[in-house]
Amino acid sequence: xxxxxxxxxxxxxxxxxxxxxxxxxxxxxxxxxxxxxxxxxxxxxxxxxxxxxxxxxxxxxxxxxxxxxxxxxxxxxxxxxxxxxxxxxxxxxxxxxxxxxxxxxxxxxxxxxxxxxxxxxxxxxxxxxxxxxxxxxxxxxxxxxxxxxxxxxxxxxxxxxxxxxxxxxxxxxxxxxxxxxxxxxxxxxxxxxxxxxxxxxxxxxxxxxxxxxxxxxxxxxxxxxxxxxxxxxxxxxxxxxxxxxxxxxxxxxxxxxxxxxxxxxxxxxxxxxxxxxxxxxxxxxxxxxxxxxxxxxxxxxxxxxxxxxxxxxxxxxxxxxxxxxxxxxxxxxxxxxxxxxxxxxxxxxxxxxxxxxxxxxxxxxxxxxxxxxxxxxxxxxx
Amino acid sequence: xxxxxxxxxxxxxxxxxxxxxxxxxxxxxxxxxxxxxxxxxxxxxxxxxxxxxxxxxxxxxxxxxxxxxxxxxxxxxxxxxxxxxxxxxxxxxxxxxxxxxxxxxxxxxxxxxxxxxxxxxxxxxxxxxxxxxxxxxxxxxxxxxxxxxxxxxxxxxxxxxxxxxxxxxxxxxxxxxxxxxxxxxxxxxxxxxxxxxxxxxxxxxxxxxxxxxxxxxxxxxxxxxxxxxxxxxxxxxxxxxxxxxxxxxxxxxxxxxxxxxxxxxxxxxxxxxxxxxxxxxxxxxxxxxxxxxxxxxxxxxxxxxxxxxxxxxxxxxxxxxxxxxxxxxxxxxxxxxxxxxxxxxxxxxxxxxxxxxxxxxxxxxxxxxxxxxxxxxxxxxx
Numbered sequence: 001x002x003x004x005x006x007x008x009x010x011x012x013x014x015x016x017x018x019x020x021x022x023x024x025x026x027x028x029x030x031x032x033x034x035x036x037x038x039x040x041x042x043x044x045x046x047x048x049x050x051x052x053x054x055x056x057x058x059x060x061x062x063x064x065x066x067x068x069x070x071x072x073x074x075x076x077x078x079x080x081x082x083x084x085x086x087x088x089x090x091x092x093x094x095x096x097x098x099x100x101x102x103x104x105x106x107x108x109x110x111x112x113x114x115x116x117x118x119x120x121x122x123x124x125x126x127x128x129x130x131x132x133x134x135x136x137x138x139x140x141x142x143x144x145x146x147x148x149x150x151x152x153x154x155x156x157x158x159x160x161x162x163x164x165x166x167x168x169x170x171x172x173x174x175x176x177x178x179x180x181x182x183x184x185x186x187x188x189x190x191x192x193x194x195x196x197x198x199x200x201x202x203x204x205x206x207x208x209x210x211x212x213x214x215x216x217x218x219x220x221x222x223x224x225x226x227x228x229x230x231x232x233x234x235x236x237x238x239x240x241x242x243x244x245x246x247x248x249x250x251x252x253x254x255x256x257x258x259x260x261x262x263x264x265x266x267x268x269x270x271x272x273x274x275x276x277x278x279x280x281x282x283x284x285x286x287x288x289x290x291x292x293x294x295x296x297x298x299x300x301x302x303x304x305x306x307x308x309x310x311x312x313x314x315x316x317x318x319x320x321x322x323x324x325x326x327x328x329x330x331x332x333x334x335x336x337x338x339x340x341x342x343x344x345x346x347x348x349x350x351x352x353x354x355x356x357x358x359x360x361x362x363x364x365x366x367x368x369x370x371x372x373x374x375x376x377x378x379x380x381x382x
Numbered sequence: 383x384x385x386x387x388x389x390x391x392x393x394x395x396x397x398x399x400x401x402x403x404x405x406x407x408x409x410x411x412x413x414x415x416x417x418x419x420x421x422x423x424x425x426x427x428x429x430x431x432x433x434x435x436x437x438x439x440x441x442x443x444x445x446x447x448x449x450x451x452x453x454x455x456x457x458x459x460x461x462x463x464x465x466x467x468x469x470x471x472x473x474x475x476x477x478x479x480x481x482x483x484x485x486x487x488x489x490x491x492x493x494x495x496x497x498x499x500x501x502x503x504x505x506x507x508x509x510x511x512x513x514x515x516x517x518x519x520x521x522x523x524x525x526x527x528x529x530x531x532x533x534x535x536x537x538x539x540x541x542x543x544x545x546x547x548x549x550x551x552x553x554x555x556x557x558x559x560x561x562x563x564x565x566x567x568x569x570x571x572x573x574x575x576x577x578x579x580x581x582x583x584x585x586x587x588x589x590x591x592x593x594x595x596x597x598x599x600x601x602x603x604x605x606x607x608x609x610x611x612x613x614x615x616x617x618x619x620x621x622x623x624x625x626x627x628x629x630x631x632x633x634x635x636x637x638x639x640x641x642x643x644x645x646x647x648x649x650x651x652x653x654x655x656x657x658x659x660x661x662x663x664x665x666x667x668x669x670x671x672x673x674x675x676x677x678x679x680x681x682x683x684x685x686x687x688x689x690x691x692x693x694x695x696x697x698x699x700x701x702x703x704x705x706x707x708x709x710x711x712x713x714x715x716x717x718x719x720x721x722x723x724x725x726x727x728x729x730x731x732x733x734x735x736x737x738x739x740x741x742x743x744x745x746x747x748x749x750x751x752x753x754x755x756x757x758x759x760x761x762x763x764x
Contacts, residue, residue, distance in 0.1 A: 028637035128637040188622035188645040192614045195646040196607060198639065199653075203603040205587050221585040225578060229611065232574045240570035246676065253674060255410035255510040257580065257666065260673065263570040264577040271581075284639065291642065292635060294628065323705075 005068060008084045009076060010042040010091050013067035015107060018144045024137065030127035033116055037141050038107030039063050039099035042083060043091035045147070051380045052147045053089060054138060054174075055079065055098040056155030056162035059230070059286045060278055062106035065098040066091075081361045088370040093377055094151065102137045103129040103285040111281035112213065122281075124210025129285055131158075131165045131293045138162075139170055152176035152376050153312075156358035157325065158286065161293045164333065167310040168295050176376050177312040178369070181322055181358040183329035184303050184336070185294040190324065193233055194287040197226035201280045210281055223280045224271035231270050236321035236354030296336075303336035313343040315372040317365065319357040320350050345372060387450060390466045391458060392424040392473050395449035397489060400526045406519065412509035415498055419523050420489030421445050421481035424465060425473035427529070433762045434529040435471060436520060436556075437461065437480040438537030438544035441612070441668045442660055444488035447480040448473075463743045470752040475759055476533065484519045485511040485667040493663035494595065504663075506592025511667055513540075513547045513675045520544075521552055534558035534758050535694075538740035539707065540668065543675045546715065549692040550677050558758050559694040560751070563704055563740040565711035566685050566718070567676040572706065575615055576669040579608035583662045592663055605662045606653035613652050618703035618736030678718075685718035695725040697754040699747065701739040702732050727754060 005011050021034045040063050045052055055065050057078070066083035068076050083089045083096055100108040103126060111126040118125075142150065153163040153174045160182030167177040186194070201207060204222030208215050235243075244263040259265045299305035314337055318330035327348045337344040347368040351357040357365065387393050403416045422445050427434055437447050439460070448465035450458050465471045465478055482490040485508060493508040500507075524532065535556045537545040542564030549559040568576070583589060586604030590597050617625075626645040641647045681687035696719055700712035709730045719726040729750040733739040739747065 030637075124639075185628065187619055188626040188628065188643070189614060189617070189619040191628070191643050192610075192622065192645050192649055195643075195649060196610045196614070199603075199610065199650070200582065200607055202639065203607070221581075225582055225585070225607070228574075228578045228581065232571060232578070235571070237569055237571040240574065244570040246567065246570065246573070255412075257506075257584065257670070261570070261573050261577075263574050267574055267577055268581070288639070 005071075008086050009080065010067040010084050012071075013040050013042065013064075013069065013077070015040050015063060017107065018141055020137070020140050024133075026127050027130040027132045028128045032109065032127065035102060035109035035137070036107075037099045037102065037109075037137060039097055039141060040065065040067075040077075041145075042066050042096040043094050045095040045145070046380070049147055050149065050151060051093060052095045052097060052142075052145070052150050054142070054150050054153045054166075055083070055089070055096060056134070056138075056153065056159035057098060057101065058155070058157040058159045059290065060227075060274070060283065061159075062104060063098045063100040063108075064106075066096070078359065081359065082366065082369060088366055088373050089154070090373065093380065097141070097145065097147075099138060099141055101129070101134050101286075103282060103289070105279035105282040110279070111210070111285065112279055121213045123213055124281060126281065126285065128288050128292075130289055131162050132169060134162055134289075135165050135169050138166070139173065142173065148173065150174040151380055152178055152373075154178035154180075155182070156180035157182060157355065158290055158293075161290075165293070165295055167312045167314070168306055171309055171311040174312045175379065176315065177310070178315045178317075178372065179330070179333060180317045181319055181325055181330070181355055182333070183325040184296060184332050186291055187329075191291050193229060194291055197229050198284055198287055200225035200229070201284060207280065212280070218275065219280045220275045223275050223278065223283060226283060227274035227278075228267045228271040231267060233324045234355045236323060236352060238321055238352045239354050239356070242352065303332065304339040307336050307342060308340045310342060315345045315347075315369075317347045317349060317358075317368060319353070319355070319365075320348060321352050322355045322357060324355040387453075390468050391462065392449035392466050394453070395422050395424065395446075395451065395459075397422050397445060399489065400523055402519070402522055406515075408509050409512040409514045410510045414491065414509065417484060417491035417519070418489075419481045419484065419491075419519060421479055421523060422447065422449075422459075423527075424448050424478040425476050427477040427527070428762070431529055432531065432533060433475060434477045434479060434524075434527070434532050436524070436532050436535045436548075437465070437471070437478060438516070438520075438535065438541035439480060439483065440537070440539040440541045441672065442609075442656070442665065443541075444486060445480045445482040445490075446488070448478070460741065463741065464748065464751060470748055470755050471536065472755065475762065479523070479527065479529075481520060481523055483511070483516050483668070485664060485671070487661035487664040492661070493592070493667065494661055503595045505595055506663060508663065508667065510670055510674075512671055513544050514551060516544055516671075517547050517551050520548070521555065524555065530555065532556040533762055534560055534755075536560035536562075537564070538562040539564060539737065540672055540675075543672075547675070547677055549694040549696070550688055553691055553693040556694045557761065558697065559692070560697045560699075560754065561712070561715060562699045563701055563707055563712070563737055564715070565707040566678060566714050568673055569711075573673050575611060576673055579611050580666055580669055582607035582611070583666060589662065594662070600657065601662045602657045605657050605660065605665060608665060609656040609660075610649045610653040613649060615706045616737045618705060618734060620703055620734045621736050621738070624734065685714065686721040689718050689724060690722045692719075692724060697727045697729075697751075699729045699731060699740075699750060701735070701737070701747075702730060703734050704737045704739060706737040
């Protein structure tokens with residue numbers, strides 16, 4: 001816990017909830033009668049409402065992007081590195097909004113919420129949600145907050161995909177789009193890892209076909225395996241080598257199936273702690289949203305055509321050691337934007353940390369983001 | 383099944399079993415009182431006994447490397463591509479031996495065997511076996527077959543590691559060492575994938591702490607997940623892209639958790655069919671043998687020192703798209719051999735198929751292996 005909160009933090013923050021009582025037709029064809037989104041804001045919306053920034057979160061993340069919920073918090077929000085007074089996403093200049101995605105497990109309507117039609121938690125009956133659905137719900141949140149047009153929509157990984165979808169689906173409602181460590185769609189390998197994670201969860205005997213809430217059970221083992229697997233794909237081989245190498249936990253081989261190597265201990269810890277903070281049904285939904293993301297699909301598989309009508313200016317960033325969504329994948333977006341003569345800046349950041357780099361305080365990365373954010377700043381009224 | 387067996391196959395083959403009734407002290411410190419090895423041979427041992435080749439199998443493979451067990455077999459042995467009359471490992475010239483590793487599940491003593499001390503299957507009480515143990519047992523098999531010195535010890539992946547260990551531990555008993563798609567030791571990432579596979583198996587409620595044989599149960603889901611995960615690491619991202627892309631199994635999205643993409647269907651099939659042919663306790667043992675393999679560890683982590691006393695000549699091959707054991711890892715072995723002035727040939731084969739390439743009929747690969755095998759041929763008496 002922080003004894004005192006650092007000056008460059010947004011400090012103590014409190015989440016708010018917006019309720020939307022009209023039915024929402026989802027991309028999958030199903031409708032939910034009403035829903036709520038939990039969100040946090042940092043900084044102040046200016047009079048003209050043109051300094052608002054939407055932060056989109058990644059797979060296993062949430063609306064708590066910066067600051068602390070209490071003085072007892074061990075950790076700040078997930079993007080404390082980038083959001084705060086004087087930081088690249090400067091809360092002295094910008095009004096920053098981050099909401100938990102629909103289908104989430106941190107306060108927005110999702111599988112753990114009560115299905116008004118049954119009086120029980122949705123569980124596995126919560127409809128499949130897609131990135132397009134999130135754009136629609138976030139636009140409703142923008143309406144609720146009085147924001148016509150975001151100064152920027154920003155995200156990393158799955159959040160970057162949301163930012164890209166925003167630019168395509170609602171071109172008049174954002175001026176800049178920042179897409180970090182993302183890809184225009186998942187590869188077969190990406191889908192394969194997601195499928196193994198889902199199989200791990202769904203084959204856990206405590207999953208009860210997704211109705212585990214009713215059985216006072218949690219598919220702990222399955223969710224733990226899913227997280228362990230995810231974690232390996234977030235780190236580069238080099239990052240794991242420099243972090244763990246082949247170090248033995250007890251300094252010698254034990255010749256049994258207990259933990260031998262530090263990396264095993266680390267992964268088990270990551271898996272176990274994730275189970276305590278995340279819901280398995282939400283994890284399933286988020287991986288599906290990733291699999292389905294493919295904005296070019298509606299345009300004859302031509303990403304350039306998908307981007308032809310975007311109005312936002314783009315900043316795309318990738319990390320050299322990211323093998324989940326490699327620089328080549330990010331560059332496909334850059335190339336598609338160039339093909340249709342859009343304004344795009346691109347930074348390939350040399351970093352050993354793998355996909356996780358987008359969350360880390362890497363100077364070249366923060367500098368590149370900071371520079372771009374000052375460019376955005378220029379077209380914000382004061 | 384083959385209607386007729388091709389001319390360049392070794393044809394119908396039959397496994398044999400060698401029994402070793404003296405106790406074997408294992409690397410882990412434990413002893414097994416006796417054991418057997420199942421093996422196949424192809425070709426004929428010449429009078430001087432200098433044309434024998436040992437083939438070492440990989441993680442989930444066995445002694446059935448070439449030919450067919452019956453005219454009803456759907457598939458030949460796992461290395462039919464390379465072993466046979468006129469093939470790179472030419473059974474017209476060489477006497478080829480392949481044995482199932484100790485700890486295996488295809489006929490050599492392993493977890494499914496009866497522990498003579500209890501009268502029940504060893505199950506989880508089968509001791510941890512290492513690559514060094516396999517070298518010792520294979521040397522006993524060589525004695526049994528009257529082979530003082532192999533013309534070559536050859537293997538891919540974990541089999542390549544065995545070949546390397548042979549050259550280090552018993553330098554006088556092989557003249558050539560062929561190490562394909564291997565590494566001098568596992569990286570933290572490699573260990574991490576193995577650990578997730580083990581956790582999947584061990585957390586399956588049908589695992590019963592490894593005693594599932596006694597419960598008439600099989601940890602199917604866990605072993606299936608382990609295999610799915612392994613399979614993703616055997617294929618390159620490119621290979622998966624060209625094989626499956628984002629093709630949908632039913633041509634449209636279904637918005638549910640059934641199979642959507644071809645790659646999911648393929649992985650589930652691979653996982654399910656593996657369960658019918660492999661034992662979970664053996665899978666655990668084989669992954670541990672991989673994790674523990676580290677011949678440099680006994681030499682102050684200096685691979686060159688480990689290789690200082692080898693007498694074999696080496697052929698090392700790697701595949702450009704192999705991210706499980708990348709060319710860089712193979713080249714560490716080459717460099718270590720060069721450091722101590724050993725005779726080493728190296729081929730980095732351009733191939734898109736990932737780690738699996740070592741099993742596939744890739745012309746450049748077969749040509750390189752064929753050329754090297756002719757070099758071996760020169761010092762075989764006729």
